[in-house]
Amino acid sequence: MDLESNKKTQRSTKQGERTKQKILDATIRIASTEGHRAATVARITQETGVSPSSIYWYFKDKQALVAAAMEHSYRERRTFVPSWKLNRGQGPRVERLRANLARGGNTDIRTAFWRMGVTVAVEASPEVVSLRERFQEMRNHSYQRLYAWWADELLLSPLQGQQREQRVKLLTDLTMALLDGRYISSAIGTQITERVTAMFANGLDALAEAGEIPALGWDVTKFEVSNPNAPTSSREVLLHAATTVMARHGFHASTISRICKEAKLPPSSLYWKFKDKDALLASVVEAGNDDYAKFRELTAQRGPSLSVEDMTHALADHFYHLEMNPGSTRIGILLALQDGQTGAEGRSEYSKIRAESAAVLSQAITVQCPAGVTDPTLVKDLARLTMVVSDGLFVGSQLGENQGKLHLLAPEIIYVLTNAVHIESGVA
Template sequence: MPPRTARRHRQGEESRALILDAALEIAAERGYSGTTMSLVTERTGLPSSSIYWHFRNKDHLLAEALDHSWSRWLEAEPRTDPDVGDDLESRVAQRMERLRTTIATAPEFWRLGLMLGLLRTTDEIAARDRFLALRRATIESTERWWADELPVGADGGAPRVLARLQLAAADGLLLASETDRVWSYPRLTHALGRALPPVALRLAGSPTRPTASAARPGRPVPLSALPEDSRTRLLRAAAEVSAERGYVGTSISRICERSGLPPSSLYWFFADKGALLAEVLERSFDEWLDRQPTWTLATTPEQRVATLKVVLRSTIGSFHEAPDFLLVGHLIALETRDEGTTARARFLAIRRQAEKTLTAWFAGTLARGPAAADRDLHRTLARLTMAVTDGLFLGEQMDEWETDPDDVADALVALLEEIVGQRESELAPGPSARRRDRRGSASG
């Protein structure tokens, strides 16, 4: 190849990589609807003709950008350690260590993919299709991994439940890393790594209930308990538009067009778009919370397990309705990232209150045992509950699972109980306890 042609080819590849990186950055900042070819042109400093030489439109560009980020992540991901132990505990611990590393780097393909997967639009989006195909391949490979790891003759549904639980933990922890920076992710992944193997072996010997998943909703359930007045029409319209287009793609004009009301009506009730969406989140959360069972304080392990199963089964069962505070809230959290918007602040306040409530409940139910004063354990249990349920919500919106939601809820309860049992065993007095592994508590 002549030198001049080789130089042009190299320059073309450099320009293509520059365009892909710029598109990923913009999509991470503004979501799918807020990403435009003109913004990519401005960010790269390249002429628009160069952008369109490589990519025919925005959808093609973002699909290629997602693949670009995925490939780069695969190249950087650590391979299997040949020195890892030949037991399930060691291999699960290695997978959790890879998860911890991934959370720390927060690859853009994952964040962008979650944003795209949550959008409730009927439009064909190539980048979303690409991400969902990658998810399906991940689900299948994770199920096969668990099937190979479990004893011969294990219940056939156990690998599906474990794969769903593991992917939910990964999705939920990645999402939390965008909103809850103070969480200790090494502590959380360590707790998961220690608890998953014994829970997996118990699940392998227990029958599961395979079932077809509920149909994926086209839109979130609106604020149905509210009367049909102008304010409610605006709230419903804002919830629908933001679920379809994300935060940046939601405009005052689109909300007013959907509601059939003029901008003057919107500004009569709300200062701006952020205040309107903040109330969408608050109203939806209150309505959802009214339908959920209460966290009755449990004073014995048996009561704790029973309460956890009742509440978590109800919570996970509600996800097929795609409550606005979860769907719109997660889209806002992923898209606005470091922006101090009113809506993002409201969603984070809801999350902080949920964590506070859960932490207090776990502290109360463990108050009579050896882990009564272990605040790290109480927080770890609360945060893992939030992360896994968030991940299960994400999966409900994007994936087709043939598992009974109650089986998944019960597996999460078993995981939490295993963490409690491991930590209480370490704290129990006696020479055997002092000889236990001192590398870290069950809470990390």
């Protein structure tokens, strides 16, 4: 090849890389703000000016394109977020844990893969299996780094054998839950403060040093959980249909036509009950999101006599409710992760419900705070931390982690939260 031909080849290669980069950037921008289903080839062509044939030259289909965009965003993030280093013995563990947890909290385009991944994680659709699996692979890289860190930290622990391995896995699961839940909270618009992260580090550090935590002391088969009855009225039928369709197809593809077909009702029935799709989905969120009801019930019944056992059972109820009825929580998260104009009413309703849940948790947690605590924000921070960890564990369960077993984690989580408040308050 002569010099001129070589230069032309290099220019063509560079131009091709720039075109590919433009396609990926547009895909990331659309998918991370409006959902991966909005990142159609037609939309990307409109955004970039790149023809559909050129897009298909680089990517065989839309799934491959979104997967490549997710991978690109993940690699971008890894360049600026340091890995957790094995540095046991270099200062107090809790300080190193706090520093590690403080890293990588940005929600800019470089963390778009996380938003895209969480979206496909909470969708219950066979259409996104390949994307969900790809996100799991990326997420597992982070999980393995966390696991290695905790395994090194507990190398000299009095716990031995299987008991130590179980504790390492538990600490890793809870750490991952904070990272997942914190991202959801940030994407929604509620930034988690350094203090909340530090409180969690306090609780995890205490759990790492703890002996055996007593198991949950009740039979789940006898525990009352609100399972929805079969819908009867046309309004309930439409709410149930919307929950099913959105979980199956995502927000943007959940059309009025699909919802009415699922409900076996004409569109006129929907418009008689709801002004539009946004109002319908807002009603779905409102109808199904009362996951912290047991905390409200116990606080009303027992007031200041609420015990640690009561709190543990209430948290188990919350997790069991999520496991048995995940639909409305999925929709709330899916709506919250969208930045477009559509879905604004549902996002607003979800934000309102989260605020109400935080107030319910704060009231329940108040009676658990040690005597002498005077900081009014401490309880609110602990309630927020509880919700963040719950969100993260829910995402993990949708990916198959601790599936059907979240309620069994209640004693350990209450142990973490109790030690977080005691250590932060400085009151024994």
